[in-house]
Amino acid sequence: MNTLAIDTSTRTLSLALAIDGKCVSYRNFVLNRRMADAIVPHITAFLRRRGLGLDDIGAVVAGRGPGSFTSLRVGVATVKGLCFGRDIPVAGIPSPDAVAAAVAATLGKTDPKLCVISDARRGLLYAATYRIEEGRPLAAGSCQLLPWKELRRQLTKPVVFAGDGVTLHREDIVKAFGPDAALTDPKFVTPQARYLLPAGLAAIKDGRAADAATLEPLYLYAEDCQVRP
Structure with missing residues (x-):
């Protein structure tokens, strides 16, 4: 199974890929543009390097934060978009x-x-x-x-x-x-997706993963509080 790990809790977009439980690739991108504009193109290019596409992903491990409000929202929304309709399990792990x-x-x-x-x-x-x-x-x-x-x-x-x-x-x-x-x-210093994989893969294996509808960012500020990175 191909498992994509992603963390967007900081200005760094961190990605990792595990194949059959082993991490085979990881990249960290310090973004100079909005996360919303960059995240999908970076994921697509990251997977393409391994000859894969979004439809080849069988599970997702997502960093839930806490961290940047905007980046977390974008990351969670992207994971939901990837998983909805594909019946892909997702394991949310604190960043x-x-x-x-x-x-x-x-x-x-x-x-x-x-x-x-x-x-x-x-x-x-x-x-x-x-x-x-x-x-x-x-x-x-x-x-x-x-x-x-x-x-x-x-x-x-x-x-x-x-x-x-x-x-x-x-x-x-x-x-x-x-x-x-x-x-x-x-x-x-910053959360790296490859280090989310062990806990995420264990959660998926043990049946503790969920569907994308239940994935939520970990906010510790009040939801209406706007603290920008």
Whole structure:
């Protein structure tokens, strides 16, 4: 089965393709134009490189956010358009899980707590905390929307941080948790679709995937709040 993974929670459009459960291709595109104008052409070209078209996709793994309102809406709408009428299952995965999976795959089997943070604007962060066991990230709660000071009060050493919020709060992280707590490797900054695949493929295999009608973005701000990237 051909499985397409997609994340649009940031300005980066991230795509990955798995064939029979193995990731065979991935690309990340930093977009200089509107996501709505770019997403379908990029997906089409990405698949064409493997000799595939949209009708060859048998399942979709989609990053649900949180993140950019507009980009998430466009991404979810695109997934719905791809899946409707084709009876394609879709697994929605929180986007921070991709960053957590990248960290877990790199750091080893057992490490300190991990907190993935991203800039939510207005002085707030999106934050998701994990523990890493046997090389896999296990969520230690739901994603939160909160200021750094509140997040700092919730966490204790040892903990490491990843995500684009690390750049924003690097000095705070180092001061509170030490110089090794801030992870700055590029693959730990934005969610990459290839790291959504393991959780998404497992959900599809276990029957936990859904149809496109039930896929919704993960918004932590009020729905009428307009915060632009």
